[in-house]
Amino acid sequence: MKIATFNINGVKARLPRLLEWLEETRPAVACLQEIKSQDEGFPIAEFEKLGYKGIWHGQKSFNGVAILADGEAPVEVQRGLDGEPEDDHSRYLEADVFGVRAVCIYLPNGNPVPGPKFDYKLRWMKRLRERMAAIRAEEVPAIVTGDFNVIPHDRD
Template sequence: MKIATFNINGIKARLPRLLEWLEETRPAVACLQEIKTQDEGFPADEFEKIGYQAIWHGQKSFNGVAILADGTKPVEVQRGLGGEPEDDHSRYIEADVFGVRVACIYLPNGNPQPGPKFDYKLRWMERLRARMREIAAEEVPAIVTGDFNVIPHDCDVWSVPAMASDALMQPESRDAYFRLMGDGWADALATLNPAGGVWTYWDYQAGAWQRDHGFRIDHALLSPELADRLKAAGVDKDHRAREKASDHAPVWFEFEKG
């Protein structure tokens, strides 16, 4: 079973590329971030034409997450994170699909830092940790995947000095990420690529793609019940090179059947 994550950076602008990727690679589950559309604007019918059903949590012009499944509809468990009732960002959706609990996240960027956006990022990560602890207590096969906006290790970025002041690489961001793993979750891509050097994002600016100046911010954290079934993981890097592509590449994970 293949589960993938893809920050699409605007589902309407990238729809042809997204449909192309789905048909070429056919993940059983695809988690999308930055769909950047209100709920009523989500193109569910386009996915149904190629056999995918979806649930989504949209927001006008910003954020937004969705879970697509091949041949079945994900059973929604939760949308949004508790802890800040006034928080209206669409950044979290969770469902049961194919016997796996799937949480799709778009974690706050946090720039500029220091400041209120960075403080919000760290609070959001604590709220995520609380929800992940609740999922772990259920002892189900589970994956929390998406754009974490965290570069966990120095080997996950093309140049440490170039990103040293960015919110993605601050000690507080990394510590919050490592606390999630300290609760028993495994970083799937890092498990299979311990030396690093695997990028999932290349900025549109300064020729980052052409110069391979990228970094890893799209992750999947696995519960012990699913981590034992991990077979392979990779990045569909060629899709980043296509016309009108997202600045992220899709990332996928393959698992043995439960």
């Protein structure tokens, strides 16, 4: 099964290229990050014309993630990460599709360091690790995709 991930940096702005890419590569599952679209404005009809079904977790102008599947509707398992009720960023989406638990993330970048954005990133990563441990305990086939915003070396 081909599973692809794509930081689209604005789904509407890059929709023609995204549709072309989906037709060319035809992944069974496509996980998108940084869709930058509110839920009601997500262009699902365009993907459905290609045979894709999807779920998405959008946010105006920032963030946002989506999971598209070729011919099968992803079944949402979780939207957002537990543990910080005030966190309203659309950065996490989890679904069951084709017998696999697909997780799509758009991890915060944390700049500048040190600072509150970096502190938020570290807390977010802790919550992610906790959720991944819970999925592992379920013993379901799973894949975690997305934009991890981790650059361990300057050359990265």
